[in-house]
Amino acid sequence: xxxxxxxxxxxxxxxxxxxxxxxxxxxxxxxxxxxxxxxxxxxxxxxxxxxxxxxxxxxxxxxxxxxxxxxxxx
Amino acid sequence: xxxxxxxxxxxxxxxxxxxxxxxxxxxxxxxxxxxxxxxxxxxxxxxxxxxxxxxxxxxxxxxxxxxxxxxxxxxxxxxxxxxxxxxxxxxxxxxxxxxxxxxxxxxxxxxxxxxxxxxxxxxxxxxxxxxxxxxxxxxxxxxxxxxxxxxxxxxxxxxxxxxxxxxxxxxxxxxxxxxxxxxxxxxxxxxxxxxxxxxxxxxxxxxxxxxxxxxxxxxxxxxxxxxxxxxxxxxxxxxxxxxxxxxxxx
Numbered sequence: 615x616x617x618x619x620x621x622x623x624x625x626x627x628x629x630x631x632x633x634x635x636x637x638x639x640x641x642x643x644x645x646x647x648x649x650x651x652x653x654x655x656x657x658x659x660x661x662x663x664x665x666x667x668x669x670x671x672x673x674x675x676x677x678x679x680x681x682x683x684x685x686x687x688x
Numbered sequence: 689x690x691x692x693x694x695x696x697x698x699x700x701x702x703x704x705x706x707x708x709x710x711x712x713x714x715x716x717x718x719x720x721x722x723x724x725x726x727x728x729x730x731x732x733x734x735x736x737x738x739x740x741x742x743x744x745x746x747x748x749x750x751x752x753x754x755x756x757x758x759x760x761x762x763x764x765x766x767x768x769x770x771x772x773x774x775x776x777x778x779x780x781x782x783x784x785x786x787x788x789x790x791x792x793x794x795x796x797x798x799x800x801x802x803x804x805x806x807x808x809x810x811x812x813x814x815x816x817x818x819x820x821x822x823x824x825x826x827x828x829x830x831x832x833x834x835x836x837x838x839x840x841x842x843x844x845x846x847x848x849x850x851x852x853x854x855x856x857x858x859x860x861x862x863x864x865x866x867x868x869x870x871x872x873x874x875x876x877x878x879x880x881x882x883x884x885x886x887x888x889x890x891x892x893x894x895x896x897x898x899x900x901x902x903x904x905x906x907x908x909x910x911x912x913x914x915x916x917x918x919x920x921x922x923x924x925x926x927x928x929x930x931x932x933x934x935x936x937x938x
Contacts, residue, residue: 616734622797623719626741626790630901633786637908644915651922 708904714897721890729887738798740890743872744898745791746816750854752784752902753823757851760844774840775917777847778830779909781823783902788820803867811864815857822850 722740729736759777762768795813796806807813829846832839861868862877872882872891883891 616737616801618797618801619723619734619737622738622794623723623741625793625797626745627715627719629786629790630905634901634905634908637905637912641908641912641915644912644919648915648918648922651919651926 704904704907707900707907711897711900711904714893714900718890718894718897721886721893726886726890732802735798735801736887738794739872740894741898742791742794742798743891744894745787745794747895748898748902749784749787749791749819750858751899752780752787752906753819753847753851753854755906756780756784756847760847763840763844764848771836771840771917774843775910775913776906777844778827779906779913781826781847782909783905785820785823785827786905787898787902788816788823792816792820808867810867811860812857812866812868815853815860819850819853819857822853826850 718740722737726737726740728734732739756777759773759780763770763773763777792813795816799808800806826843826846830839830843832842834842856863860866875882881888
C-alpha cells in the first residue's frame with residue numbers, strides 16, 4: 615500500500631468518528647442537564663400558571679411540531 | 689406534582705440508530721473495497737484509493753451547504769419562518785465545515801505525491817479554502833449574541849451569501865486553468881463518467897455511505913442544538929422565576 619493512502623483514510627475516518635462520538639456525548643450530557651432542570655427547576659415545577667398570552671417557557675423552542683417562530687418566544 | 693412543560697428530544701430513535709448502523713456498514717464496505725478489492729490505477733497507482741473518499745467528502749460538503757441554504761431561505765420566508773429551520777441550517781453548516789476540512793486535508797494528502805506539493809494556489813483549492821473560511825465565519829456569526837430572530841435572520845443571510853461560492857468551486861476547473869482534474873463523475877463539460885467497473889461501484893458506495901454519515905451527524909447536531917436552546921430557555925425561565933420571587937418578597 616501507500617503511506618499517503620493510509621494517512622488519508624486514518625485522518626478522514628478518525629475525524630468523522632471523533633466528531634460523531636463528541637456529538638453523542640454532548641447530546642447525552644445536555645439531555646441530562648435539561649432533564650434535571652425540568653424535574654427540579656422552578657419553571658417546570660413552579661405553581662405559577664403561565665401568564666395570559668405568554669407561552670410556557672420552552673414551548674416555542676421545545677418544538678414537538680409546535681415551533682411557531684420568533685414571534686412567540688418568551 | 690410537577691408536570692414538565694418541556695418536550696425533550698427523544699433520547700433514542702430507532703430510525704436514527706438504523707441510519708447510523710447503515711452508515712457504518714457502508715463506510716466499512718467502502719474502505720474494504722477501496723483498499724483491498726479495487727485494482728490500482730494505470731497512472732496514479734495506489735493513490736487512486738484516496739479518490740474513493742475525497743470526492744464524497746466534497747459532495748457531502750456541497751449537500752450540507754445546500755441544505756443549510758434551503759433552510760435559511762425557509763427561515764427568511766415569512767410564511768415558513770420557524771425556529772427549526774434556523775437550527776437545521778446551523779447543524780447542516782457545522783457538519784459541512786467538517787466535511788470541507790476533510791476535503792482539503794484528503795486532497796492535500798493526495799496532492800503531495802501527485803503534484804509534489806501539499807498545497808498549490810489552484811483555483812479549485814483556493815475557492816474551496818475560501819468556502820471553508822466563509823462557513824467558519826457563518827458559524828461564528830451564529831454565536832454573536834443578540835435577540836433570537838435578529839441573530840437567526842442575519843445568520844440566514846450569511847448562509848445564503850456564503851453559498852454563492854459553491855457553484856464557483858464546482859465550475860472553477862472549467863472557468864480557469866486548473867491543475868486539478870475535472871470531475872470524474874458526470875463531467876460538466878462532456879457529461880461523461882470516466883470511472884468504470886469495481887472502481888465506479890466503490891466510488892458510488894462512498895458517495896452513498898458518506899451521505900448517510902452526514903444525515904446521521906446532522907440529526908445528532910440538530911438534537912444537540914435543540915437541547916441547548918432548551919437549556920437557554922430553562923435558564924431564562926429560572927431567572928424570571930427568581931426575579932418574580934424577589935419582587936414578591938419585596
